[in-house]
Amino acid sequence: MIVLGISAFSHDSSAAIIKDGELVAAAEEERFTRKKHDFSFPYNAIRFCLQKAGVTINQVDCIAFYEKPLLKFERIMSQFVYSFPRGFTAFAKTMPSWINEKLHIRGIIKRKLKYLGNIYFIEHHLAHAASSYLMSPFSESVILTVDGVGEWASATYGFAKDNEIHLEKEIRFPHSLGLLYSAVTGYLGMSVNNSEYKVMGLAAYGKPLYVDKFRKVLDVKKDGSFALDMDYFVYHYRMSMPSKKFIEEFGPARKKEEEITERHKDIAASLQKVVEDTLFLIIRNLHTKYSCNNLCMAGGVALNSVANGKILKETPFKRFFIQPAAGDGGTSVGAAAYVYYSLFGNNRSFVMKHAYLGPSYTDEQIKKYLEHYHVKYTLFKNDNELTTNVAKLIYNNHVVGWFQGRTEFGPRALGARSILSNPCNPKMRGILNLKVKHREKFRPFAPVICVEDIHDYFDVDKEVPIAADYMLMVYPIKKQKQKLLPAVTHVDGTGRLQVIRREQNPRYYSLIKEFGKLSKVPILINTSFNIRGEPIVCTPHDAYLCMMGTGIDYLVMGNYLIKRDDNPKHMWDSEKYATD
Amino acid sequence: MKLFFKGFAAGFKEFGHSISKTINVVTLLFVFIFGIGLVALFSKVGRKKFLPMTHPEKDGSYWADKASTNKTKEESLRPF
Numbered sequence: 001m002i003v004l005g006i007s008a009f010s011h012d013s014s015a016a017i018i019k020d021g022e023l024v025a026a027a028e029e030e031r032f033t034r035k036k037h038d039f040s041f042p043y044n045a046i047r048f049c050l051q052k053a054g055v056t057i058n059q060v061d062c063i064a065f066y067e068k069p070l071l072k073f074e075r076i077m078s079q080f081v082y083s084f085p086r087g088f089t090a091f092a093k094t095m096p097s098w099i100n101e102k103l104h105i106r107g108i109i110k111r112k113l114k115y116l117g118n119i120y121f122i123e124h125h126l127a128h129a130a131s132s133y134l135m136s137p138f139s140e141s142v143i144l145t146v147d148g149v150g151e152w153a154s155a156t157y158g159f160a161k162d163n164e165i166h167l168e169k170e171i172r173f174p175h176s177l178g179l180l181y182s183a184v185t186g187y188l189g190m191s192v193n194n195s196e197y198k199v200m201g202l203a204a205y206g207k208p209l210y211v212d213k214f215r216k217v218l219d220v221k222k223d224g225s226f227a228l229d230m231d232y233f234v235y236h237y238r239m240s241m242p243s244k245k246f247i248e249e250f251g252p253a254r255k256k257e258e259e260i261t262e263r264h265k266d267i268a269a270s271l272q273k274v275v276e277d278t279l280f281l282i283i284r285n286l287h288t289k290y291s292c293n294n295l296c297m298a299g300g301v302a303l304n305s306v307a308n309g310k311i312l313k314e315t316p317f318k319r320f321f322i323q324p325a326a327g328d329g330g331t332s333v334g335a336a337a338y339v340y341y342s343l344f345g346n347n348r349s350f351v352m353k354h355a356y357l358g359p360s361y362t363d364e365q366i367k368k369y370l371e372h373y374h375v376k377y378t379l380f381k382n383d384n385e386l387t388t389n390v391a392k393l394i395y396n397n398h399v400v401g402w403f404q405g406r407t408e409f410g411p412r413a414l415g416a417r418s419i420l421s422n423p424c425n426p427k428m429r430g431i432l433n434l435k436v437k438h439r440e441k442f443r444p445f446a447p448v449i450c451v452e453d454i455h456d457y458f459d460v461d462k463e464v465p466i467a468a469d470y471m472l473m474v475y476p477i478k479k480q481k482q483k484l485l486p487a488v489t490h491v492d493g494t495g496r497l498q499v500i501r502r503e504q505n506p507r508y509y510s511l512i513k514e515f516g517k518l519s520k521v522p523i524l525i526n527t528s529f530n531i532r533g534e535p536i537v538c539t540p541h542d543a544y545l546c547m548m549g550t551g552i553d554y555l556v557m558g559n560y561l562i563k564r565d566d567n568p569k570h571m572w573d574s575e576k577y578a579t580d
Numbered sequence: 581m582k583l584f585f586k587g588f589a590a591g592f593k594e595f596g597h598s599i600s601k602t603i604n605v606v607t608l609l610f611v612f613i614f615g616i617g618l619v620a621l622f623s624k625v626g627r628k629k630f631l632p633m634t635h636p637e638k639d640g641s642y643w644a645d646k647a648s649t650n651k652t653k654e655e656s657l658r659p660f
């Protein structure tokens with residue numbers, strides 16, 4: 001049986017395909033169209049999934065869509081009715097896409113794909129829940145989903161056993177932990193639905209001095225359930241988010257280019273604390289209610305790796321799973337999995353063990369590309385030669401673009417499309433920022449470490465959750481090791497690590513080990529391979545363009561090594577075109 | 581001459597775009613006032629609340645029962 005999952009017209013459109021129980025392919029549309037958070041119909045991602053599964057659309061048994069569009073429409077119309085006569089600008093902006101696309105999704109899918117079969121519409125939070133539980137190694141689990149908003153729900157919980165998921169309770173819009181986080185992100189002068197992780201990074205610099213003020217905004221019950229005081233927000237009828245009352249309480253909103261002050265840092269820290277406390281309260285209550293030690297989480301809030309890193313310490317749960325695309329991008333997987341396993345009752349046999357689900361390119365294709373553009377390169381004869389040489393380059397403080405195998409599914413680069421560098425060099429954060437990333441100074445870089453070395457460098461949970469393989473857990477770096485890792489140690493002594501296992505990506509794993517032989521520290525900096533404001537690179541062309549437009553020194557693409565300085569005619573300045 | 585016609589065509593196209601944009605906005609304004617507005621008016625008269633601005637509370641909790649619309653294949657075929 002073949003099920004195609006689609007997520008579209010919200011943010012992070014994506015497609016995924018399940019063939020005979022196996023998740024064969026999954027990809028976000030942005031990687032193909034090069035538009036960050038692309039929400040258009042994921043035509044390219046679908047085409048890729050079908051190709052990878054070796055099937056045509058006629059062989060697909062059914063399609064699963066990641067939400068119930070009419071329920072969402074009902075909520076949006078309710079917002080306008082409630083807010084009338086306010087809200088015309090938002091109405092005029094959103095209605096055309098509803099009239100032209102979202103109200104005819106069945107027709108659009110059928111027409112665009114020339115598809116004749118059934119289309120199943122899976123509730124948004126159920127798709128989130130399924131994307132986690134049905135990809136997890138658990139045969140029973142508590143599930144918690146928390147995001148901005150789906151149709152009506154912004155948070156749900158329930159229990160799953162075998163291939164059945166039962167979501168029992170929900171919190172409904174406009175009350176939302178995700179929207180609270182987004183509203184404060186906007187208030188702090190950063191882009192909503194994009195820069196929430198920056199607020200999380202900023203939080204480490206501040207003190208939670210505004211917690212009491214946030215307690216006025218967010219009422220939390222003993223069981224962790226929450227409601228917002230909506231006098232502080234206007235997102236139910238306007239494109240902007242905090243209200244005048246919020247600004248009276250917290251001070252003026254920060255403008256985009258304005259300097260970040262202590263007040264901004266303290267607000268970020270307070271928000272993070274309130275969100276963490278609320279999550280832990282909910283999770284502790286769920287443990288009492290269900291008496292089960294497994295927890296699956298999904299939804300945009302489950303990308304909060306700082307909170308995730310504390311879950312096993314702060315709650316009685318023993319095991320914890322999140323899949324790499326915990327945000328809306330992952331709902332195509334969830335919708336497809338729900339249809340395959342839960343609706344059609346197929347036995348579960350698949351566990352998501354890595355995130356390498358996107359397109360790949362053979363050495364032949366890479367060579368063809370390089371020759372076509374007269375790019376100067378050298379060829380490594382084997383894995384050993386490649387890893388030892390590249391490890392030396394990194395050890396000598398060169399910045400290396402790493403393009404290997406299938407692209408990652410989800411927002412993090414995990415060693416398929418990564419920029420790698422030396423974490424032991426105290427200047428490396430500055431070098432990376434100057435040459436490539438041009439990030440805000442407060443943002444740390446992430447370390448990658450092989451699974452058996454974690455306990456030497458990090459204060460991690462006894463049983464490190466698989467979520468750490470997807471860079472979804474922040475843990476403290478051991479005090480005595482922090483001075484060895486200046487470039488990846490955040491101001492609070494933590495690191496958002498990626499754990500890598502040999503079987504997931506042998507070449508990447510060996511490279512880290514080779515670097516460890518040289519530096520005595522088997523850890524690399526791993527940051528996403530992209531131009532600022534663009535999606536992570538996908539094709540050899542994207543990767544080469546990115547290297548030549550930034551200050552990446554070398555690009556390792558398959559077995560080929562390309563040195564930027566050897567190809568001066570292709571150099572350009574990407575920073576002139578970069579966005580947020 | 582060719583340039584003149586090209587420029588003329590481009591200008592005309594832009595004019596067309598502005599006109600259709602204006603018509604769209606006017607139509608949307610009409611729908612907003614007479615569609616949304618009337619429903620809003622009736623809801624105020626009938627005291628129906630379309631958004632739970634104050635989240636309903638039950639037994640000291642904001643968690644509300646979740647009704648599933650995906651229990652069966654038939655339910656799941658519906659976009660609502």
Ligand SMILES: [Fe+2]
Binds near residue numbers: 128
């Ligand atoms: Fe979501």
